[in-house]
Amino acid sequence: MHQQEGKSEVRANVQEVMVFRSVIQIGPCVTHRSRCLELLASLSALPRLQSHSCRAMELKYFVAESKKQRLRTLLSLSGHRRTMLAVGLLWVRTLPLLALWALGSQGEPLSAPRVFLSFKEMRSTGTAHHFSFLLNTTDYRILRMDEDHDRMYVGSKDYILSLDLHDINKEPLIIHWPVSPQRKTECILSGKDTNGECGNFIRLVEPWNRTHLYICGTGAYNPVCTYVNRGHKAQAALHLQMPQSGGRASRAADYSTTPEPMGHQDYIFRLEPGRVDSGKGKCPYDPKLNSVSALINGELYAGVYIDFMGTDSAIFRTLGKQTAMRTDQYNSRWLNDPTFIHAHLIPDSAERNDDKLYFFFREKASEMGQNPVAQARIGRICLNDDGGHCCLVNKWSTFLKARLICSVPGADGIETHFDELPSLWRAYRSR
Template identity: 40%
Template sequence: SSRLLLTSGDGLGFQALLLDEDRAWLMVGAKNHIFLLHLDHPGREPEKIFWPASREQVEHCRLAGKDVETECANFIRLLQPYNSSHVFACGTGSYQPVCGAGASLMRLVTHSLQSGRGRCPYSPRQPFTALLVGKDGEMYSGTSSDFMGSSAAFFRTWVRGAEQSYIRTEQNQDHWLHEPAFVGAFAIPDTYNPHDDKVYVFFRETALEAGQWDRRHIHARVARVCKNDVGGKRSLINRWSTFLKARLVCSIPGPQGTQTHFDQLEDVFLLRTRDPQNPLIFGLFTVSSGVFSGSAVCVYSMAAIRAAFSGPFAHKEGFDYRWVEYKGRVPYPRPGMVRSREGSGWRQEGPAWQ
């Protein structure tokens, strides 16, 4: 295993890791390969699956101007537990993303292969996040949705059933997502009622509310959707009806009340506690400017995050059309309300800054 890890500079591109402590193995996604390391036998040769892109896909990638060695291959970027015996994996597929299930015995189930669009990025370098939850194989993913990487969205797709079934954030609507870089996603229950379960996604994006003179300012975000969201109606079919986002503030006080904000969210870690509804969220942030460069770790309770989603939300107002706190009458149903699966009514949720 040490020989494998030491060759990471050879272009294998290790990016996806999946640890199974009970069975003492570590699965590693790489360029055209999935490796399985046996932790209780460190000297044992790793098992591997060879999963390359087809020659046609590699040639198409090359003709599109991509680098054959560093881009035109199947870089495995996602490894998620699928069931007790299989792992769900996705790769870039030489800029044609592909997903499939592999047995823990290191055999790829070829008939399970399906499109990875909306689940895995086209590029081996682009940041993304994905989470596979539930018995129905619900995949929540924040990723680019086109070859150029110019459009990104937060999706829900289903591993089982209809491949084309999905829900996503709205396209070409900057107030939903504006040049996002996704970092992590977690399923966290709000109450003991499973119909209240939410998925939280963490990312950074170019902030619209920073003003027209500071269009490139980055803000860290946490967004939330309800797991039982069935999408909107009419023009919002296949679009989230419960998507809300709030700013993640990580700052230190300075002289005369100034604040130094760490807005470049780089990573996020969920620390489970005895109460499944209230884990702790650790965020790793950086800041870089002409005046100051540094990093910080900020810790958030779920109570604080839920309070943000229960607070006021923002809209554009005034002669300069700035984003300000909305103080008018909140419409019903409020943004973020959860509709029961039976369609018998609405469950109350609060709006967030968005």
Template identity: 50%
Template sequence: MCVTALPLLLLLLLHLPLSAWAARPPRVYLSYRDLMESRTARSFSFGFNTSDYRILLLDQDQDRMYVGSRDYVLSLDLGNINREPLIIHWPAPLNRHKECLMAGRGRADECNNYLRLIQPLNRTHLYACGTGAYLPQCALIYRGWRSEDYVFRIVSGSLESGKGKCPYDPKQENMATVIDGVLYAGVQVDYMGTDSAIFRTMGHTPPIRTEQYDSRWLNDPVFVGSLAVSESSFREDDKLYILFRERSLEGENGPAVLSRIARVCLNDEGGMRSLVGKWTSFLKARLVCSVIGQDGVETLFDQLRDVFIQQTQDKQNPLIYGVFTTLGSVFRGSAVCVYSLADVRAVFNGPFAHKEGHGYQMTAYTGKTPYPRPGACAGGFSVAGIRSSRHFGEDVLRFVRTHPLMNSAVYPVNRRPLLLLSDASYTYTSIAVDTVPAADGEYTVLFLGTDRGTVQKVMILPRGPEETEGLILEEVEVFRVPSPVKNIRISSKRHQLYISSAVGLTQLSLHRCAGYGDSCADCCLARDPYCAWDGRGCVRYTPSTTRRSRRQDVRHGDPMRQCRGYNMQVDRGVSEQLQIGVEGGSVFLQCDTRSPLESVTWLLQRDGSQQRKEVRLPVMEGGAVLRSVQTRDAGVYTCLGTENGFRRSRGRVRLGVLPQDLLEKLTATPTLTPLPAHCPPPRKPRPALPQPDRN
């Protein structure tokens, strides 16, 4: 299998099935104005001069959402983000702001306090950190026991340094999570951004970090996300997985950036003589999202942008959804890949990567691996006899220091993307995932943010044991001023999305069922697992055995089977329109289709004929055009829309054609004969005198 560099991507498209690269249009597209008129969204309006609404933290127990922006921390109501927000103003100190400006850092408003970390520390407090005008600072925030307490303030005297917890530069991405009062952060540690590390600070455990200035461990990383997992009945086996992308060291011909997944043990205490204060359990592996062509050539999506962790019934094996894009500007593409944590473990239990031979290429390590296996957790299932990482032998620590990379890569489920986007002018930036119960099973729905400020709702439809299809149900503009989506958070409990960008924050319902149409057929063809026909309209579907009139068919979308008794509504509102054309001129025949997925067919019943025949017309948005109309074109034109095999009338026009010679007679100006010169002009009639009332 050959791995190609990005400049060859355009050539590789020839080797891929066309259907795999086709970006289908959304069934419904809503502008920002249409979205607000639907009353299914709210836009958060912040009256102060702030921006960069990047950090979102949902607390569904207290029914609050915490937002970090420039100089402000917000506490918003999950039910209505505009209802009495609680606000903390947290600017950088004035003297620090001036020092930052003097250092030349004020060209793009860097000399402010950009919130980059908000994590729950316990039931009553949050831990928050900001860039502090290139001098990171952190503090405790008291939020009360309940949302009804209506308190939100920085704890007096809790300000402390944020080094190793929060980046200096607001443009740098970071990762942070608090587990049992301990903070784990992937961050740039220094002012110049040259020292990147995965840090553990706070709590009862000693501080630990990755090896400093060692490109084998981290090489200019961009941190994306993390997840903590209990991997066995031994608590000592608990691990943290970190997802990021970094510059490649695997070879000269590979891409410049690769996506990674790394892991560390939560109980790691560092080494005794070697790796003191460093991770002894740090390992990393490549995360591959790619498409394999018919000739075996692999097209890569190497830029990991966002991840979503979906819990499953097996708590030890959640699914990892990742959004990837291509590298460079030659070709723009996006993909969504899904990974099983069981596959990730198999790679970490496999061979280590080792540089040897001519050119020091990466190969599988074939020498003797020390015991206990490098990367294992002290006191865990496989290392029960050693209670602390400080007791690991020097041979184990030396191996960990020089061999942090696994030889095998982690491939997605079924070894191909779940969703692919290639021929669009935009890319995906963020993701949230929901599992939706429907009448015919459970379905996965993806909510994907784009760099043009929209959110797409994509339903994943199973097509076989290993085949799926992505149906774009809708796309909505979520910001008044278009801006790339930074974060998406989902509340399945409230059926709401929360979307942030540099310019604003929007709360969005997961469903807009009425927007699909006012007939059972429209509702069924939409194939939205959130929606069903209840006999009167397209409404939210709720699992229940009492409402037997609900009609829903997500898997097949067949109105003929599901809408018996309601199919008469498919022609509701379709009346015959009269239209007059002029011979030799053009006529526009209107045909309104609700879905861009409908194919349009025109039938003509000519005047004096009893038969309808299909005619080919130049189709335009909203109808078709007849150019150079002739008298023989008069008749009744019927527009038929076909979607998923279901055909229905979408418009009917009776066209009359006016002959050109008749039009000339009707529009001709009458000729006036001039009076002789000796004849006086006619007198104007005198106005009639009023007559007396004879009654």
């Protein structure tokens, strides 16, 4: 009987020592959840814990300089006290890790990025607020960031706002650009909605040069464009003495100086009087139709519906010195009821003549026969395209398009179709 009790005590001591050695060697166990569970199961099988007065030996354990000395001290403790010490160390080491483990889902690493955040959940954090400056306006759709002036330009119905990037909640600079009462009346008489359609919905905000923006609005079903003087007073005065080479370069703008932060009283944000252009081919008539644009080297490239009925879609080139160009009219092989999403310049090489502009859009797939479905497309044009001489006169001769097919990891992800493409942005790779 005494031998069996001695063997049981030795077996329990060995088990306790093994558990303790596992504790001091486990380190972070978040990525080894099964090992954490094994340790907890081992502890649950140990004898019932009781208190004993062994404070001096415990202190000797904690001040030991090596694992070997700690193990000797542990073995010199009574069985129950040794168990309590091991359990205490286990919980000290594993409680924070188990808390992290509980936050992750089964079988997924904690380093996996979060890909979904609902609007309701974002609101519940208290960090998001509705954008409102007591203006009778809606439809904040166009955003344009100006890193040179540290401003964010926002286009809405009848208003253009300039926000301070250093403090986005600061009172903005505001331009009121409504349509005339006569034009609004004509729009209403044509059968359009008073609030949802017969207003000047801003749909294009592009940098014209360092001190001006080129802005277009629907103009109550009569598209119109104008220039906005933006910047500091000293720069605006200097600009009047400089030649105006409109548009942005196809490479990053190389400015010799950077504007210093100044107050509202020193910052100009106003419409240029008397400088109004037609917005046809630049901005849609219908504010519900998407349009995209890019102003490059003084030439405006736009994916837009150009007629009152919203049936003639085109990729247009206007302004500048080159020939005005467009896609073939009412040709479903070129564009078939597209929803334009984004336009982005992607240089192929250091040679500017090789630059190409890519358009991302959704359209009905004509190859599907009687039941066309929407498919995501990517189209491409060359910036130096002058069209054809015998055929394709004033039409793109370099226009190509293809279905956008993406690949995702996994056996079922070889051809993944993101046909409901709502938006996109370019991710710059660090070198």
